[in-house]
Amino acid sequence: MLSRLSPKNYAVVGCRFGSTIASSEPTGPEMHTAVPGPKSKALTDRMSPLHNTASIRCFVDFEKSFGNYMISSLPLGYNHPDLVKAAASPKFLTSLVSRPALGSFPRTDFSEGLQEALTDVAPKGLKQVQTMLCGTSANENAIKQAFIWHMRQKRGDKPPDQLALDSCMKQQQPGTPHLSVLGFDGAFHGRSLCNLSVTRSKAIPKVDIPAFDWPIAKFPRYKYPLEKYKSYNDQQDKDCLADVEAKILEWNAKKHDVAALIVEPIQAEGGDFYGSPAFFQGLRDITKKHNIVFIVDEVQTGGGATGTGDMWAHSHWNLSTPPDMVTFSKKMLTGGYFYADHLRINESYRIYNTWVGDPTKLFLLQEVVKVIKRDGLLQKNIEVGKEFQKQLHQLQNSHPNKLSNARGLATFAAIDFATAEMRDKLLTDATNNGLHCGGCGPQSLRFRPSLVYEKKHIDLTFEILDKTIKNL
Amino acid sequence: MLSRLSPKNYAVVGCRFGSTIASSEPTGPEMHTAVPGPKSKALTDRMSPLHNTASIRCFVDFEKSFGNYMISSLPLGYNHPDLVKAAASPKFLTSLVSRPALGSFPRTDFSEGLQEALTDVAPKGLKQVQTMLCGTSANENAIKQAFIWHMRQKRGDKPPDQLALDSCMKQQQPGTPHLSVLGFDGAFHGRSLCNLSVTRSKAIPKVDIPAFDWPIAKFPRYKYPLEKYKSYNDQQDKDCLADVEAKILEWNAKKHDVAALIVEPIQAEGGDFYGSPAFFQGLRDITKKHNIVFIVDEVQTGGGATGTGDMWAHSHWNLSTPPDMVTFSKKMLTGGYFYADHLRINESYRIYNTWVGDPTKLFLLQEVVKVIKRDGLLQKNIEVGKEFQKQLHQLQNSHPNKLSNARGLATFAAIDFATAEMRDKLLTDATNNGLHCGGCGPQSLRFRPSLVYEKKHIDLTFEILDKTIKNL
Numbered sequence: 001m002l003s004r005l006s007p008k009n010y011a012v013v014g015c016r017f018g019s020t021i022a023s024s025e026p027t028g029p030e031m032h033t034a035v036p037g038p039k040s041k042a043l044t045d046r047m048s049p050l051h052n053t054a055s056i057r058c059f060v061d062f063e064k065s066f067g068n069y070m071i072s073s074l075p076l077g078y079n080h081p082d083l084v085k086a087a088a089s090p091k092f093l094t095s096l097v098s099r100p101a102l103g104s105f106p107r108t109d110f111s112e113g114l115q116e117a118l119t120d121v122a123p124k125g126l127k128q129v130q131t132m133l134c135g136t137s138a139n140e141n142a143i144k145q146a147f148i149w150h151m152r153q154k155r156g157d158k159p160p161d162q163l164a165l166d167s168c169m170k171q172q173q174p175g176t177p178h179l180s181v182l183g184f185d186g187a188f189h190g191r192s193l194c195n196l197s198v199t200r201s202k203a204i205p206k207v208d209i210p211a212f213d214w215p216i217a218k219f220p221r222y223k224y225p226l227e228k229y230k231s232y233n234d235q236q237d238k239d240c241l242a243d244v245e246a247k248i249l250e251w252n253a254k255k256h257d258v259a260a261l262i263v264e265p266i267q268a269e270g271g272d273f274y275g276s277p278a279f280f281q282g283l284r285d286i287t288k289k290h291n292i293v294f295i296v297d298e299v300q301t302g303g304g305a306t307g308t309g310d311m312w313a314h315s316h317w318n319l320s321t322p323p324d325m326v327t328f329s330k331k332m333l334t335g336g337y338f339y340a341d342h343l344r345i346n347e348s349y350r351i352y353n354t355w356v357g358d359p360t361k362l363f364l365l366q367e368v369v370k371v372i373k374r375d376g377l378l379q380k381n382i383e384v385g386k387e388f389q390k391q392l393h394q395l396q397n398s399h400p401n402k403l404s405n406a407r408g409l410a411t412f413a414a415i416d417f418a419t420a421e422m423r424d425k426l427l428t429d430a431t432n433n434g435l436h437c438g439g440c441g442p443q444s445l446r447f448r449p450s451l452v453y454e455k456k457h458i459d460l461t462f463e464i465l466d467k468t469i470k471n472l
Numbered sequence: 473m474l475s476r477l478s479p480k481n482y483a484v485v486g487c488r489f490g491s492t493i494a495s496s497e498p499t500g501p502e503m504h505t506a507v508p509g510p511k512s513k514a515l516t517d518r519m520s521p522l523h524n525t526a527s528i529r530c531f532v533d534f535e536k537s538f539g540n541y542m543i544s545s546l547p548l549g550y551n552h553p554d555l556v557k558a559a560a561s562p563k564f565l566t567s568l569v570s571r572p573a574l575g576s577f578p579r580t581d582f583s584e585g586l587q588e589a590l591t592d593v594a595p596k597g598l599k600q601v602q603t604m605l606c607g608t609s610a611n612e613n614a615i616k617q618a619f620i621w622h623m624r625q626k627r628g629d630k631p632p633d634q635l636a637l638d639s640c641m642k643q644q645q646p647g648t649p650h651l652s653v654l655g656f657d658g659a660f661h662g663r664s665l666c667n668l669s670v671t672r673s674k675a676i677p678k679v680d681i682p683a684f685d686w687p688i689a690k691f692p693r694y695k696y697p698l699e700k701y702k703s704y705n706d707q708q709d710k711d712c713l714a715d716v717e718a719k720i721l722e723w724n725a726k727k728h729d730v731a732a733l734i735v736e737p738i739q740a741e742g743g744d745f746y747g748s749p750a751f752f753q754g755l756r757d758i759t760k761k762h763n764i765v766f767i768v769d770e771v772q773t774g775g776g777a778t779g780t781g782d783m784w785a786h787s788h789w790n791l792s793t794p795p796d797m798v799t800f801s802k803k804m805l806t807g808g809y810f811y812a813d814h815l816r817i818n819e820s821y822r823i824y825n826t827w828v829g830d831p832t833k834l835f836l837l838q839e840v841v842k843v844i845k846r847d848g849l850l851q852k853n854i855e856v857g858k859e860f861q862k863q864l865h866q867l868q869n870s871h872p873n874k875l876s877n878a879r880g881l882a883t884f885a886a887i888d889f890a891t892a893e894m895r896d897k898l899l900t901d902a903t904n905n906g907l908h909c910g911g912c913g914p915q916s917l918r919f920r921p922s923l924v925y926e927k928k929h930i931d932l933t934f935e936i937l938d939k940t941i942k943n944l
Contacts, residue, residue, distance in 0.1 A: 021562050039580075047583040050591050051601055054820035055575045062570045062579050063562050073573065073826055083569040088560060090493050090535050096564065096832055097555040098534045099805075101545065103527045107534050108511075111519040119522050129523055133605050134827060140664050144681055151680040165675040171683050175675070179682050191825050192612050193684075194665040203637040203647070204821050208623040209616055210651050210684065211643050212665075330826060333571075348526035349676050353663050354545055354802060355606060360568055360832065 022079050025067030028460055029434025057431075068450060068457050073330040075303050075368050077450045086367045095359040102131065103356040110359065117366035118336065123312045125322030126338035131357030135299035135329030136190030139262065141351055142325045142337045143194060146260035146293035147179055148350060149343050153291070159347050179259040180212070180251050182244065182292070184219040188269035189262055189297055198262055201270035201441075215247035215258065219267060220275050224405045233276070240275075241282040248290050260293040261286075265313035268300040271441020272414030274407060277317040284319045293343070296323040303331025304378045304451055307385040307410025311378070316409065331450075333368065334361035377451040385410025387455055388447070391462045399469050405444075413447040414440060422472055429471065435464040494551050497539030500932055501906025540922060540929050545802040547775050547840050549924045558839045567831040574603065575828040582831065589838035590808065595784045597794030598810035603829030607771035607801030608662030611734065613823055614797045614809045615666060618732035618765035619651055620822060621815050625763070631819050651731040652684070652723050654716065654764070656691040660741035661734055661769055670734055673742035673913075687719035687730065691739060692747050696877045705748070712747075713754040720762050732765040733758075737785035740772040743913020744886030746879060749789040756791045765815065768795040775803025776850045776923055779857040779882025783850070788881065803922075805840065806833035849923040857882025859927055860919070863934045871941050877916075885919040886912060894944055901943070907936040 036044070036058040043059045065078035076083065086092060091109065100107050107113075118129045130145075132138045151174075152158065160168075160175070168175025183189065183198025190196070191205050197212040199205065220236040223229035248258045263283060267273040287294040301313035308315040311332075314323060324343060329335035334357055345351060372378060388411045396406040396415060405416040417423035420443045427445070430437050440446040449457070508516070508530040515531045537550035548555065558564060563581065572579050579585075590601045602617075604610045623646075624630065632640075632647070640647025655661065655670025662668070663677050669684040671677065692708040695701035720730045735755060739745040759766040773785035780787040783804075786795060796815060801807035806829055817823060844850060860883050868878040868887060877888040889895035895915045902909050912918040921929070 021566055043578075043580060043583055047578075047586065049599070050583065050586050051603070052817065052823065054818055054822075055824055056578060057576050059580045059582070060572060060577045062566045062572060065566075065570055074570065078570045079566060080569065084565055087565045087568045092568065093556055093559045094493055094534045094537075094551060096559045096568065096836065097552065098537060098546065098550045100532060100534060104529050105532045106515075106519075106528060108515060108531045110531070111515055111522065114519065114522050127521070131523070134609075134825070136609070136825065137606075137664075144663075144665075147682065148680045160675070160679045164679050168675050168679040168681075169672060171669070171678075171685065171688075175679050176683050177680065191616075192609075192664045192666060193616075197643075200641060203632070203640050204819075205824075206643075207632045207636050207640040207647050208620045208649065209640075210619065211648050212682065212684075213643065216643075345524065346526055347676075350526075351524065352527055352677075353606070353608065358830075364568065 021084055022064050022066035023081060023084075029464075031432060031434050035431045035436075068453050073448075075331040075333070075451055076371060077452045080371065080452070082371050083364060083367055087364070092360060092363060095363060099355070100359065101354055101356075102359065103352045103354075107359055110362075113359065113362045113366050117334070117362050117369055118338075121311045121369055122338050123310075123314065123322060123326045126326060126340055128339045128341060128344055130337055130339065130351060131362060132329075132335040132337070133355060133357055134335040135297075135327070136192050136195055136335075137353075138299065138327040138329050138335040138337050139189045139295075139297055140192050140194050142295050142327050142339070143181055143260055143262065145339065145343055145345065145351055146181075146295065146325070147177070148345055149293060150179060150257070150259035151177055178256045180214040180256045182215045182217060182247060182251075182258050182261045184217055184263055184267070186219050186267045186270035186273055187262075187264060188267070189264075190299075201267070213256075215251045217244040217247045219263075219273060220279055222274060222276075224407055234278075237276055237279040237282065240279060241286065244283065245286055245290075248286070248292065252290075258290065258292050260295055262295040262297055264297045264299075265301045265306075265316075266409070266412065268446070269440055271444050272407060272446055273441075274409075280314070280317045281319060284317075284321065284323070287324075288321070293324045295325040295327065295337075297327050299327055299329045299335075300448075301412065302326075302328040304372065305331070305381055305385075305410060305449070306412045307382045309378050309382060313409060313412070333365045334358065372451065380454075381410050381451060384454060384458070388413065388458050391458055392447075395462055395465055395469070398466060402469055402472060408447065411447060411449045411453060414444045417443045417445065419443060425472055426465075426468060430464060430468045433464050433468050435461060435468075493556055494536050494538035495553060495556075501936075503904060503906050507903045540925050545920075547803040547805070547923055548843060549922045552843065552924070554843050555836060555839055559836070564832060564835060567835060571827070572831065573826055573828075574831065575824045575826075579831055582834075585831065585834045585838050589806070589834050589841055590810075593783045593841055594810050595782075595786065595794060595798045598798060598812055600811045600813060600816055602809055602811065602823060603834060604801075604807040604809070605827060605829055606807045607769075607799070608664050608667055608807075609825075610771065610799040610801055610807040610809050611661045611767075611769055612664050612666050614767050614799050614811070615653055615732055615734065617811065617815055617817065617823055618653075618767065618797070619649070620817055621765060622651060622729070622731035623649055650728045652686040652728045654687045654689060654719060654723070654730050654733040656689055656735055656739070658691050658739045658742035658745055659734075659736060660739070661736075662771075673739070685728075687723045689716040689719045691735075691745060692751055694746060694748075696879055706750075709748055709751040709754065712751060713758065716755065717758055717762075720758070720764065724762075730762065730764050732767055734767040734769055736769045736771075737773045737778075737788075738881070738884065740918070741912055743916045744879060744918055745913075746881075752786070752789045753791060756789075756793065756795070759796075760793070765796045767797040767799065767809075769799050771799055771801045771807075772920075773884065774798075774800040776844065777803070777853055777857075777882060777921070778884045779854045781850050781854060785881060785884070805837045806830065844923060852926075853882050853923060856926060856930070860885065860930050863930055864919075867934055867937060867941070870938060874941055874944060880919065883919060883921045883925060886916045889915045889917065891915060897944055898937075898940060902936060902940045905936050905940050907933060907940075 040058040067077045164175040188201040197214050218240045222233045304311045306313040325339045327337040392406045396403040423443045512530040539549045636647040660673040690712045694705045776783045778785040797811045799809040864878045868875040892915045
């Protein structure tokens with residue numbers, strides 16, 4: 001979250017100059033230039049003839065970065081010493097240089113990695129796991145597995161028969177079925193054509209791209225503070241659940257059966273919209289009733305930063321039975337999904353590809369989990385999260401005309417600005433004041449710090465924000 | 473390609489026992505047990521409660537592996553010393569531990585990596601490159617970029633207007649257009665729902681999965697030897713090209729315009745089916761005429777093993793103008809695609825995701841390219857390929873009742889067995905005789921050796937094959 005620019009004008013955080021890889025964190029940010037600096041601009045100019053550079057914010061000297069930093073997909077910040085040490089071992093070197101086709105020829109230490117990195121931190125009730133490369137492939141393959149299970153039920157719990165095998169080669173029914181997935185307004189599940197068909201966060205990823213005609217239901221839009229608007233918010237839950245059930249009946253009646261429902265615990269990319277435990281309990285009940293696979297997309301929320309004391313935001317819900325599938329990536333470093341026993345496919349080569357993930361990412365997560373356990377970081381996140389929420393609400397109270405809807409779970413949080421322009425100016429100004437931060441939705445500022453983010457970083461964060469917002 | 477089992481009964485190739493990471497290749501295979509051995513079986517039993525194991529053939533001790541080996545997606549074999557050395561550098565350690573979001577915050581050495589790993593070995597005429605994580609995301613994003621370009625042309629070379637942006641959020645036209653991609657019978661382009669819609673290699677990846685209704689045209693099925701069946705084969709080209717044009721007109725008439733055509737230089741997964749330069753020249757002409765983006769999928773063929781003297785199989789074709797896009801992954805280590813200047817998108821966040829590839833893979837390719845240049849491996853592949861084809865045809869002549877259709881470009885090759893059962897038995901028996909190999913299509917044996925495969929390995933390969941086939 002906190003930035004520091006090196007004398008060379010790249011963006012750097014926590015650098016200790018002189019060492020080859022940075023090994024300690026500085027006390028605070030120090031800026032030498034506005035972002036992007038002259039060196040970043042020169043590198044963009046160099047890269048532009050080769051590769052699209054439209055989204056680049058700045059170049060970063062990662063060898064000089066350490067600790068807390070600006071992007072949101074690393075669980076322990078930059079160049080954590082335990083991870084740097086592990087990465088130099090023969091296990092990592094050979095995983096990198098001699099990458100195995102994990103689905104057919106896994107490494108001998110792969111099962112141990114699965115156990116320690118994933119199974120040991122699995123969501124309650126889900127014992128099966130499938131590794132993948134990224135969040136998009138995690139969601140897409142979870143959806144595929146739900147389709148396969150749905151059709152298997154239709155065949156009386158049997159694998160595909162000859163008719164299915166023959167007809168799918170002509171893309172005709174029954175082998176190529178008309179099935180659908182239910183998603184939500186405001187959701188983001190990735191950028192493949194399948195995942196975009198259940199994505200409604202913003203137009204830019206979707207425009208000009210063909211899509212499947214799948215149902216989209218309403219997701220709650222609460223008013224804050226929650227306790228003040230309880231009856232309004234309860235009504236949101238009821239309306240949205242009624243819409244979900246109506247959409248299921250509508251698509252089933254069209255003979256495009258809803259095979260799966262996919263939902264984020266927090267609509268993160270869409271603007272940090274929350275659902276209540278009651279809403280998600282309702283989804284669990286509706287999916288059970290209609291025999292629909294209930295997929296929880298924890299690609300952005302998974303990793304331990306939502307104050308549940310485990311790795312999963314959905315642990316807040318107290319469901320009657322667990323979700324059927326939970327997908328992950330980003331802070332989990334490897335993509336993949338956990339799933340319930342009944343969804344297991346025992347035929348080969350159905351959920352499969354050349355790599356089926358990347359052992360370097362799995363082994364890195366294995367080390368991360370060791371550090372999380374040793375340093376008690378999930379418990380720490382609960383404490384740090386309380387302080388974070390306190391300071392976030394104080395900030396809102398200090399700027400009542402500019403800020404509203406402070407919300408979050410532990411350090412996974414957001415706040416709204418009065419206008420999109422104000423939010424965008426804040427992002428630029430805060431970066432130039434040493435706090436790299438990101439937006440979500442049309443006018444929200446989002447917070448996605450790592451698990452090594454502590455009280456002293458909170459103080460720095462809100463000091464910079466307060467100063468920057470005063471000058472907006 | 474050649475296997476060696478360690479005393480522990482994992483599969484290992486080229487191991488030198490005692491050192492931490494293997495550093496030289498043995499003179500030949502040595503088998504201690506049938507495959508999978510008892511240790512592999514025990515590891516499968518251990519993994520099975522956690523993760524699907526249906527496709528696993530054996531576990532492999534990659535730290536003890538070296539040189540030539542059994543799977544087909546590594547360009548320089550196992551634990552190449554130059555790569556092991558590079559992987560221990562701060563550049564690789566920090567890339568692994570502090571993975572950047574390349575689309576927004578690339579490393580300072582990323583442009584140099586792009587230049588040396590990709591631009592310097594780009595297909596002739598294609599100067600732009602986009603990195604991705606894998607072959608599936610390479611193909612899917614190439615297709616998305618083609619859709620975006622198609623719609624841009626329809627708007628008079630303009631970015632999306634408000635109507636497009638608004639309508640795509642409801643998945644209505646014009647923002648969510650009805651467009652299609654033309655693929656081929658026998659093709660394989662990956663396992664996402666989009667890519668499966670243009671895939672027709674086998675039923676197993678497709679069955680039970682919904683698909684887009686996109687056109688599929690005939691791909692040539694030649695008789696061998698090519699020169700003996702010249703007029704039959706020429707007619708195949710003509711029939712297939714006519715079918716391509718008919719399908720384009722049919723889908724355009726349905727108002728599901730064909731925006732892109734995707735084709736492999738060799739239908740590899742489908743069974744090693746080849747198209748002639750004349751066929752591909754015809755495709756280039758038809759796509760030009762109908763303003764269709766011509767995508768060449770070199771995910772399996774790219775990497776320098778087809779004897780062109782560069783990294784690309786399609787260099788054999790002598791096209792009038794280059795393809796519009798060339799996708800890659802596997803032996804290129806990073807996924808991605810090259811594309812023509814006119815397809816460049818200058819709006820941000822359209823072709824984008826959290827990671828947009830993986831710098832460890834790009835930097836590894838950068839080292840691989842250095843070794844390929846230093847050791848003249850592309851030129852060597854032409855020579856080694858001639859010897860390989862000679863011995864492949866000798867093998868066919870020695871077993872005329874069992875083998876047919878020997879075919880290939882340099883060391884990228886295949887041969888057919890009389891029946892599927894015979895091919896499957898060969899795969900098992902050859903593995904147990906020390907030669908790991910793979911099938912493709914219903915009854916073909918495929919060859920995908922790395923660029924460090926030499927004359928002595930060819931001799932070993934065909935010695936084992938000859939012995940094994942005699943006993944079939």
